[in-house]
Amino acid sequence: QVQLVESGGGLVQAGGSLRLSCVASGRTFRRMGWFRQAPGKEREFVAAITGIRGIAYYADSVKGRFTISRDNAKNSADLQMNSLKPEDTAVYYCAASLGIIQYDYWGQGTQVTVSS
Numbered sequence: 001q002v003q004l005v006e007s008g009g010g011l012v013q014a015g016g017s018l019r020l021s022c023v024a025s026g027r028t029f030r031r032m033g034w035f036r037q038a039p040g041k042e043r044e045f046v047a048a049i050t051g052i053r054g055i056a057y058y059a060d061s062v063k064g065r066f067t068i069s070r071d072n073a074k075n076s077a078d079l080q081m082n083s084l085k086p087e088d089t090a091v092y093y094c095a096a097s098l099g100i101i102q103y104d105y106w107g108q109g110t111q112v113t114v115s116s
Contacts, residue, residue: 002026002105004094009110012084016114020079022094022107029096032070032077033057033103036090036112043093049077062088084114 008020022032033048047068049056056068067080077094092112095103 002096004096004105004107006092006094006107006110009092009112011113011115014084014086014114014116016084017080017082018084018112020081020092020094020110020112022077022079024075024077024094024096024105028072028075029105030099031097031103033095033097034068034077034079035093035095035103036088037093037109038087038090041090046092047079081112084112086114086116088112089114 003025004022006022012018031048031050034046035043036046037043045059046062047058047066049068049070054070065083070077090112091109093109094107096105097103
């Protein structure tokens with residue numbers, strides 16, 4: 001059974017940092033990513049990383065502030081978030097893809113709240 005378990009969310013002041021972690025079990029994935037959903041808004045892409053070459057992709061809104069990394073031995077993907085802004089407040093979801101386009105599995109989400 002495939003599971004994605006996120007951890008590391010919390011409350012932080014603007015300008016602070018948080019690190020989210022996602023551990024996958026049940027199988028390995030071609031790509032792992034992070035998405036977020038703020039209240040009243042649609043879920044949006046944040047970052048993703050491929051498994052073999054470790055190529056990272058970022059939304060423009062987080063480039064230069066967030067860094068995604070992957071540990072294939074642990075089947076995990078972390079999201080280091082620096083210089084956090086109140087607009088980064090959202091539920092963050094880990095996702096995993098068996099292919100290239102769609103994401104096949106999702107975690108339950110972890111709340112990130114950035115106070116001004």
